[in-house]
Amino acid sequence: MELSAHFPIASTSVKTTCPYCGVGCGVSAQVGQDGTLAIAGDAAHPASQGRLCVKGSALGETLGNRGRLLAPMLREEGALREASWDEALDKVASGFARVIAEHGPDAVALYVSGQLLTEDYYVANKFMKGYVGSANIDTNSRLCMSSAVAGHKRAFGEDIVPGCYEDFEQADLIVLVGSNAAWCHPTLYQRIARAKQDRPDLKVVVVDPRRTATCDIADLHLPVKPGTDVWLFDGLLGHLAQHAADDSFIEAHTTGVADALDAAGKAGTLAEVAKACRLDPRDLERFYDLFANTEKVVTAFTMGVNQSTSGADKVNAIINCHLITGRIGRPGMGPFSLTGQPNAMGGREVGGLANMLAAHMDLDDAAQRGALQEFWDSPHVAGKPGLKAVDLFRAIEDGKVKAVWIMATNPLVSLPDADQARRALEKCELVVASDVVLGTDTNDAAHVLLPALGWGEKDGTVTNSERCISRQRAFLSAPGSARADWDIICDVARRMGFKGFDFTSPHEIFDEHARLSGWKNGTDGQRRRLFDVKGLAGMTRADYDALDPVQWPVRTPEERTARLFGDGRFAHGDGRARFVPTVPRAPAHLPGGEYPLVLNTGRVRDQWHTMTRTGRSQKLAEHIPEPYIDMHPQDALLCGVKAGELARVTSDWGAVVARVQHGGGIARGSVFMPIHWSGQTASDARVGTVVNPAVDPVSGEPEFKHTPVRIEPFGVTWFGFILSRTELPLREASNWTRVQGKDFVRYELAGRKPFAAAHDWARKLLDVHDDDADWIEVEDKNGGMYRAVHLVDGRIEACLFVAQRADLPARTWLASMFDKEQLEPADRISLLAGRAKEPGIDPGPTVCSCFGVGRKTIEIAIRQNNLCDAAGVTACTKAGGNCGSCIPEIRSLLAETQVAEA
Structure with a gap:
């Protein structure tokens, strides 16, 4: 990748961290003398050990200044004009100050992102909760991980992921729930696949309504009826109580088991659970027996669990099963939340959600609010939770929130009922957007656009799913007049007269963040918080620049912590974990009548969020170039639509149009659509416009996996x-x-x-x-x-x-x-x-994006060489030889070709 608009700030290879999923892979980046960028995996990084998925490998293709927001811009009478930083920031500061003076601090809000670095997140949270005095700062992580946060806090007393990635290699049973890890967390999935290859006795169970690429390594796939996870794990809890309960652990380290078992009993017998979940009772019994008879079990879950009106209960239903067996905090076992974004965890550490405070302090704890105010020396600290994402945009439309600052996210595409979010911003008095690119649906509604630094230009830290803090380091200069997010926030804070924002580097911010984590932590009557990185406080700038990946807690400079709760002590005041009663309940909106099908949404293998970054890459565009509707052929027949043709998906909240396909992995009654297409990349495929805005009452996370819809032909000539x-x-x-x-x-x-x-x-x-x-x-x-x-x-x-x-x-x-x-x-x-002049020139649709190998090329190689396994295909075509994300698809082609030949 040639970077003609940038110049390198380092001539040697720079170790940094991938900006995509929560695995947190290490990246080695080097800009050559000729301006080309070389991207490789960092072999020394513990999360990925030198491996990158295709998105990480293609990072070089996503850089450059095409489409960048390079200067502040103001919208006047519907048109954008370039402005100076002083003019733009004066408008932001004076606008926020005016609204606060006239309507109070709760009339302004920040909506931020897991794309921010921890240092950016820290300053934004300090600005809103400590100086503006409102907790109206929420994040797009609300849309993906807040149910996990709620479940962790209820069970453990704190938002803690107790395990580490090594546990996947040491487990004897891995249960993947609502997780298409093969596509969404590829390097971790390949780590599991290698462990299974090395130890064939390792069992993998996939719990997912769809048969996804992840099922390629599954010993058992449980295609549960959407929304029935609590039934499944409540039934498991009852089974474990009879066959695998660790009574001594329960008595010594937990409370509430009787109430949890009473609630779980409402799920019914195994036969009744199987019926509710639409599963074969024999498969369900096999799963329950596997779990009961296997000591080392890791249960990993992600969006399929979290994105639900019962998401928090689903998380606690899973955790309950590990508590009743005592399988937590030891090697090869435990519940494991896989985060979606590169710094969703870092945002949670600094209080990025509207119902949290920095350093895992509790917003509803007056003593901890006082401790935070004392540390910050701030005029006040927000005294009540702020508005969560969906409620925030409703409040904007209602005129209760009159100024909003959106950072590093595109809510007009990613939110449920996305047209409501558009109406909200159209009515808002002041909309500010800090972004890397100019053209997004959200930026089109902004009054002030502020150019931020992007990956490769910004400097700071991120925290991955296993609590590992890693450095993101800059290796490119800032393009145009772009600035770091933390720097922009500090400038606005100073213009509003706030003290405590004189930071000059991310190193200074991280040091304050680290010192805060140890502030009155377990002293002066304060609860001992497990999030503690005071051992990283006091680092010099050189130490910070050279910081190696490290898992928290880090209470002393020498401490390294792979697992938590191994001593049986949890973060509640009494040191005990809580069993949380989880009563099965149906999703908020059920299919039937006008809307007979259930829409599920999610990611595809080679794209990320709303494609403002991955959409720039030719390599990443070739695997799945268009939005699609995956549905069962019989449902398609009943709806009058055909594979390869366009159809309209309609719900009570909106409609989208995409091409129908039969992927073969979806049950009758359900359809699937990817989330990535926006108003810049498709005429009518913002799937968020269709998704219902119902949220979990505990976590506030929306129900992205269960929207009643109808599908009908979209007639064209x-x-x-x-x-x-x-x-x-x-x-x-x-x-x-x-x-x-x-x-x-x-x-x-x-x-x-x-x-x-x-x-x-x-x-x-x-x-x-x-x-x-x-x-x-x-x-x-x-x-x-x-x-x-x-x-x-x-x-x-x-x-x-x-x-x-x-x-x-x-x-x-x-x-x-x-x-x-x-x-x-x-x-x-x-x-x-309309055809190639020579046979074989057309390789067909891309299967392996890393090497650009198409379907036809693989099929020909299979036939001509009598190939029978993926290794043979790799040897002949290179397909599958890099990140391995395409291996499930290669295996499907092997099976299809062999059947056709027979």
Whole structure:
């Protein structure tokens, strides 16, 4: 990757941390003398041991200044203009000060992100809770991890993940609940896969309504009915009480077991649980027996558990099963929350959620509020919880919150009932957005845009899922006038007259954060908090710059802590863990009538959040280039929709359009859509507009996994696609998706206007006005086909293919035409014919993004070489030879090809 707009700030390789999922992989980045960037895994990092997934490997492709927000901007009369930092920050500071003076501190809010570094998060929390005096600071981590936080605090007394990644290698049974780790936490999944390969006796159970890529290594897949996890684990709790209870552990280290078992009894017998969960009773019994008879069990859970109106109860139902068996805090066992974002954990450490204080202090504890105020020497500390994400945007629409500052996130795409969030920002008096890129749905609604540093430019720390603090280090200069988030917040705080924001480096902020973690921790009558990194306080700047990954707590400079609770002492005042009664209950909204299907949402393998970063990479765009609706063929038949064609998904809150597919892993009654597409990358695929905004009453986390919907055909008269070297306006297309190519942009199109208008529309769209332009075209009016190519000096500038049917020519070989400086006569013929001039040129849809290996290439290799396993495919094609994320797909192709051959 060439970085012409940046210059390196270090000539040697810089060790940093990946900015994607919560695994927290180590990255080695080096900018060469020629301006190219080399990305590799950091072999010394304990979380990943030198491995990166395809997203991490492609980080170099996501850098550069194309589309960057490089200067502050103000929106006046609907138009943006560039402004100085002084003008922009004066507007933010005076706007916030005016609203606070007129309406009180709860009339302003911050909405932040797990993309922030811990130092940014710390300053933002200090600003709002200690100086503005409101707890109206919430984070997009509310949407993914807050149920885990609530479950941890109820059970343990503090938000603690007790285990470490080594436990996955030491366990004899791994239960993955609501986790497609193969796609969402790939390097950790590959670590599990290697452990299973080394120890075939290691058992893996996957609990998931869908049959995902993660099931590739599963000994047992339990396709539970969506929303029935509490039934499943309550039934398990009752089974363990009879067959595997550790009575001595329960008596010495816990309270509340009787009430928990009483509540669990409402789930019924094994047969009744199986019926409620829509499982085969034999599979359920096998799972219960495996769990009961295996001492070393790790139960890992993520969004499929958390994102629910009963998410906190699901978390506690899982934890209850580990408490009743005493399987916690020791090697190879324990409940394990896998975080979604790179610094969701760091945000929780500094009180980034609206119902928390910094350093794991409790907002409802007056003594801890007083201790925090004393440490900060602040005018006050917020005395009540602030508004959680969904409620915050409702309060903005209602006019109760009149100024909001959004940092490093895109809520108009990621929130449930996302059109409500848009209405809210449209009504808000002052919307400020700190961001790296200019064009997002949220930024389009902002009055002030502040350019922030991005990955590779910013400096600080993050904390991963196993409580490991790692450094993110800068290796590129700041582009334009971009600044660190902490620096921007401090500047606004000073302009508002607040003291305590004279930081000049992230090192100074981290030192204050570390000192706070030990402040009155277990002294002066204060509860002893397990989050404690005072052993990292007092570091010099050089020590901070050289900080190696370390798991907290770090009470002394020498302390390193892999696991917690091994001594049987928990963070509640009496040192005991709590069993939490969890009564099974149905989701907030059930399918039926007008909305007979249940929508589940989630990630795809090669994209991240709303694609403001991964959407820049050609490599990452090739695996799944379009939004899709995955559904069972029988449901599709009943809805009158077909695979490969467009359909509309509608709920009580909104509607989206995407292409139907039959992935083969989804049960009848359920559909799945990915979350990544925004208003910049698709005409009508912001899935958040459909998702119901019901939230867990304890955690405030929305129910992203269970929205009643209906699906119906989205009728069009033609389908098409364009490959163009320049961006194009697509107002005439009824539906479009934008895909990034190497030297071009690709648009997938569909229209409702008469097909006959395609000719004139194409010339107008591609801006070909000159009759003498090098414009070659072919049209078959009877067959309903039109193809056109625009050339400039013999080089392809754009091509367009339109037809009345959805089965258009393959895009991959067409993309190779853009690499040529001059098209040969045979190339022109191929373009108009709609097929490659030589067999084998088209590799088919991408399977292995790391090496760009397509489906057809793999199928040919399997047939020609009689391959029977993934290792053979890797040896022949390289596919699967880097991050391994595509190995489940390779195994599926092996099976399909072998069946076809038979």
